[in-house]
Amino acid sequence: MTSWSCSQHQKLWMRTELQDLGLWPGSPPVRNPGNAISLWRLPPQPQLLDMGAELPSPNFFQLHPFFIWKPESDIMVRLRNNCILPCLHGCPYPNVVSAVVGRPRVIVGTGGQYYIMSSRLCCKACRRFWFADSPRWLEKLPKRFTNLLPAFLTYKKAICKSVMDELRRTGHSPGDMANQVNELMQLKYERAHLAYLHAIESVREAEAGVYGQRTIGRFVRKENTGEKDAWCGISVSSYYLTAY
Numbered sequence: 001m002t003s004w005s006c007s008q009h010q011k012l013w014m015r016t017e018l019q020d021l022g023l024w025p026g027s028p029p030v031r032n033p034g035n036a037i038s039l040w041r042l043p044p045q046p047q048l049l050d051m052g053a054e055l056p057s058p059n060f061f062q063l064h065p066f067f068i069w070k071p072e073s074d075i076m077v078r079l080r081n082n083c084i085l086p087c088l089h090g091c092p093y094p095n096v097v098s099a100v101v102g103r104p105r106v107i108v109g110t111g112g113q114y115y116i117m118s119s120r121l122c123c124k125a126c127r128r129f130w131f132a133d134s135p136r137w138l139e140k141l142p143k144r145f146t147n148l149l150p151a152f153l154t155y156k157k158a159i160c161k162s163v164m165d166e167l168r169r170t171g172h173s174p175g176d177m178a179n180q181v182n183e184l185m186q187l188k189y190e191r192a193h194l195a196y197l198h199a200i201e202s203v204r205e206a207e208a209g210v211y212g213q214r215t216i217g218r219f220v221r222k223e224n225t226g227e228k229d230a231w232c233g234i235s236v237s238s239y240y241l242t243a244y
Ligand SMILES: [Zn+2]
Pocket: 087, 088, 089, 090, 091, 094, 095, 123, 124, 125, 126, 127, 128
């Protein structure tokens, strides 16, 4: 988890979600993981959480959705049916299992950024390891698996299918598209920060009503300086968008 390149709050939230689904090493099994109906996880809306006397951290307002890509897990059992997952190295009798938790990879779509959380896989027959988003492995999977992925993945780059669609639809140059996506991400960041300020204001007002003239100072956390890297400073260049 220390090698994941995303904010600390994003890491903690993703871990909690994976634990709830029984997809984190050592987490208790979930009764019917095969009944999960979406591989997407949307961030909580912190306004709805009961913060008690604590003010929310601004970083809670800057979480991004993630997509779970664990074809070996119980959550994808219906999709697998009786399909035996192939080994990256072509073993005739592959035995592909999960090895440690995997890692997230950031993707930029027309609706903002998100992560694809891919398993680390191991073939017990040949004892070799790879990540579930390895393009060479994806090629070996039936189309019904890869159709689910929200992005096209190559070795170095990933491009969201929504961005591809938008490029085709509008005929915009990749440069224009990159500017548009960067603007959108900035706007989303600012909007989320405003939501945070509103939440602070509402806590303060409630507090003033209940306790009289107490100041907010007691509750303001030291780290409440805003964490711009919650969106990882992702900047989309046209090069990125023309990878395909
Ligand atoms: Zn193998």
